[in-house]
Amino acid sequence: MTTLALPASRPPTRPARWLLGSVGLVLALIAAALATLSYGQVAIPLGEVVDALFNPAADTVAGRILRDLRLPRVGTAIVAGAALGLAGVLMQALLRNPVADAWSLGLMAGGQLGVALTVAGAAFAGPAALSFLEVFRGVSLTLGAAAGVAIAAIAVLTLGRRVGAVTLLVVGLMLTFTVQGIVSVVVHFVSRAGARVFGGWNDGNFASVLPAEWPLLAGVVLVGIVLAGACAKPLNSLLLGETYAKSLGTHVGRLRVLALTATVLLVAPVTAFCGPVTFIGLIVPHIARAIAGTARIGPLLPLAGLSGALLAVAADFVVHLPWQQHFLHLNAVLALVGAPVVIALLLFSPTMRGLR
Amino acid sequence: MKESPSLLLLDGLTVGYGRTAVLADLQAHVEPGGFVCVLGRNGSGKSTLLRTMAGLQPALSGQVRLGDEAVGPMPPAERARRIAVVLTEQAHSPGLTTEDVVALGRQPFTDWRGVLSDQDHTYVREAFALAGATPFAGRLFDDLSDGERQRVMIARAIAQRPALMLLDEITAFLDLPGRVEVMALLRRHARETGTVILLSSHDLDLSLQLADAVWLLADGALHVGTAEALITGGNIGAAFNTADVSFSAERGRFELRL
Numbered sequence: 001m002t003t004l005a006l007p008a009s010r011p012p013t014r015p016a017r018w019l020l021g022s023v024g025l026v027l028a029l030i031a032a033a034l035a036t037l038s039y040g041q042v043a044i045p046l047g048e049v050v051d052a053l054f055n056p057a058a059d060t061v062a063g064r065i066l067r068d069l070r071l072p073r074v075g076t077a078i079v080a081g082a083a084l085g086l087a088g089v090l091m092q093a094l095l096r097n098p099v100a101d102a103w104s105l106g107l108m109a110g111g112q113l114g115v116a117l118t119v120a121g122a123a124f125a126g127p128a129a130l131s132f133l134e135v136f137r138g139v140s141l142t143l144g145a146a147a148g149v150a151i152a153a154i155a156v157l158t159l160g161r162r163v164g165a166v167t168l169l170v171v172g173l174m175l176t177f178t179v180q181g182i183v184s185v186v187v188h189f190v191s192r193a194g195a196r197v198f199g200g201w202n203d204g205n206f207a208s209v210l211p212a213e214w215p216l217l218a219g220v221v222l223v224g225i226v227l228a229g230a231c232a233k234p235l236n237s238l239l240l241g242e243t244y245a246k247s248l249g250t251h252v253g254r255l256r257v258l259a260l261t262a263t264v265l266l267v268a269p270v271t272a273f274c275g276p277v278t279f280i281g282l283i284v285p286h287i288a289r290a291i292a293g294t295a296r297i298g299p300l301l302p303l304a305g306l307s308g309a310l311l312a313v314a315a316d317f318v319v320h321l322p323w324q325q326h327f328l329h330l331n332a333v334l335a336l337v338g339a340p341v342v343i344a345l346l347l348f349s350p351t352m353r354g355l356r
Numbered sequence: 357m358k359e360s361p362s363l364l365l366l367d368g369l370t371v372g373y374g375r376t377a378v379l380a381d382l383q384a385h386v387e388p389g390g391f392v393c394v395l396g397r398n399g400s401g402k403s404t405l406l407r408t409m410a411g412l413q414p415a416l417s418g419q420v421r422l423g424d425e426a427v428g429p430m431p432p433a434e435r436a437r438r439i440a441v442v443l444t445e446q447a448h449s450p451g452l453t454t455e456d457v458v459a460l461g462r463q464p465f466t467d468w469r470g471v472l473s474d475q476d477h478t479y480v481r482e483a484f485a486l487a488g489a490t491p492f493a494g495r496l497f498d499d500l501s502d503g504e505r506q507r508v509m510i511a512r513a514i515a516q517r518p519a520l521m522l523l524d525e526i527t528a529f530l531d532l533p534g535r536v537e538v539m540a541l542l543r544r545h546a547r548e549t550g551t552v553i554l555l556s557s558h559d560l561d562l563s564l565q566l567a568d569a570v571w572l573l574a575d576g577a578l579h580v581g582t583a584e585a586l587i588t589g590g591n592i593g594a595a596f597n598t599a600d601v602s603f604s605a606e607r608g609r610f611e612l613r614l
Contacts, residue, residue, distance in 0.1 A: 098450065230468070239460075241447055247441045296452070
């Protein structure tokens with residue numbers, strides 16, 4: 001930077017920064033996606049990957065692995081990672097809390113509980129309800145999750161205006177443990193058939209989405225992304241606090257409802273299809289802020305979406321490397337990256353240390 | 357840019373919370389370009405009055421009029437184009453640059469995406485210069501000292517180009533030269549742009565010296581006048597005298613009764 005401190009010299013450099021970051025992230029995302037598609041228990045040369053992607057008619061073993069297993073998984077990781085990253089930006093701005101995220105504050109726990117109660121309700125209603133549930137698995141689980149996420153989000157938002165950032169985080173984590181307890185009790189009493197509907201839960205997983213369910217996941221998330229975009233301007237004014245936001249003409253109540261709806265649409269389908277995916281929503285907004293060089297919401301949204309997708313695909317790549325025995329757990333990989341970031345935030349962020 | 361004359365009028369205004377009136381039936385008006393200091397002891401209702409004038413809380417009765425419009429029923433977006441506020445509470449926001457903060461003053465004038473026009477950027481740059489905040493350009497808002505942050509917040513209010521600017525005890529974090537400088541720049545800004553500026557303050561001395569008019573809040577009533585009139589009329593003394601200090605009208609300052 002030159003010594004010329006006139007702000008007029010700044011605006012033209014700003015868009016370039018987030019635009020450059022976005023382009024870089026897109027390239028990295030393509031590279032990570034191709035790596036995940038071609039490498040795993042079975043290595044498929046990049047040439048064959050490209051072949052299979054553009055010639056779906058050719059029925060080879062490699063083509064089937066790609067189309068039936070890896071492509072849905074990578075697609076799910078991209079959608080889920082982007083959704084969680086955006087939801088993290090919205091929640092951190094709304095609560096003015098640097099460790100807010102759908103998982104850390106218990107929104108995903110609410111979603112899990114919603115799904116568990118949906119399945120349990122169907123199981124008790126009888127085999128007809130259960131088979132109905134299995135046919136319309138995607139829609140009903142998403143609705144169950146959405147109800148749970150919404151209730152948890154309203155509770156957290158209400159509580160967030162009364163307690164500090166650290167208290168809210170601890171409450172959110174305890175809520176998660178509570179729900180995990182309830183879910184396992186519910187699963188215990190629900191018949192095996194019911195338990196099967198949400199088998200392999202309590203761990204995040206991008207591999208459990210069927211290709212037919214992918215459009216539902218992506219569609220709901222897309223609506224959430226559009227709503228998040230509509231929140232960007234009013235959320236900026238909220239960065240200075242509620243009174244300033246009002247004085248700048250922002251309908252704070254309306255904004256809360258809008259941002260909350262966007263969060264539910266982003267988080268609920270991911271929770272329903274992928275289980276509780278930890279840490280992505282928490283650390284991605286910080287990555288986006290570092291790249292953008294500002295906390296303004298507008299530039300953060302594309303950066304957070306892309307870095308969320310990149311982090312999810314990269315984690316999924318590590319999970320599915322040809323390990324000696326089976327796969328790693330997704331949340332274990334995410335915790336290795338995410339937990340140190342959270343510890344650093346707790347130690348060094350003025351907000352978390354209660355200094356402000 | 358300002359079609360309506362920036363003339364502020366309080367018409368039978370009663371402010372307070374719920375059913376409790378803090379100040380009742382206030383009458384006052386300010387001409388365009390007026391620089392008014394609002395004085396009063398803690399709890400006299402300064403902040404409540406300013407918040408009500410800003411449209412941030414409803415009036416219990418009566419109204420605040422700006423030009424030929426009442427502030428209360430104005431839609432929030434419209435109000436934000438006319439009235440700017442700077443508050444006592446120290447704003448902070450991790451990751452925001454000073455440009456981000458000042459540019460927020462232009463937000464009421466942008467479309468749904470909030471993208472600034474070249475004109476907006478010019479206003480932002482001018483506001484930095486007018487508030488003496490240009491040296492802080494390019495820095496993170498949270499890295500500034502309290503006084504420096506206050507300057508940036510004033511720049512943000514100036515960038516809003518309001519007809520009415522309300523500042524609530526903003527000089528509390530500044531040292532004496534800083535206070536004089538800020539109050540002088542606000543007075544100059546009012547004169548030059550026709551903006552009505554109201555500043556609540558505990559700084560009796562400076563307020564009495566710099567204000568075009570003083571609004572003195574005491575015992576639920578509002579006394580309006582020039583500094584001299586309020587001093588010689590004994591209003592200042594009546595509002596601030598305690599068992600320990602009294603205001604000397606002859607000397608124009610407080611003295612200990614010891």
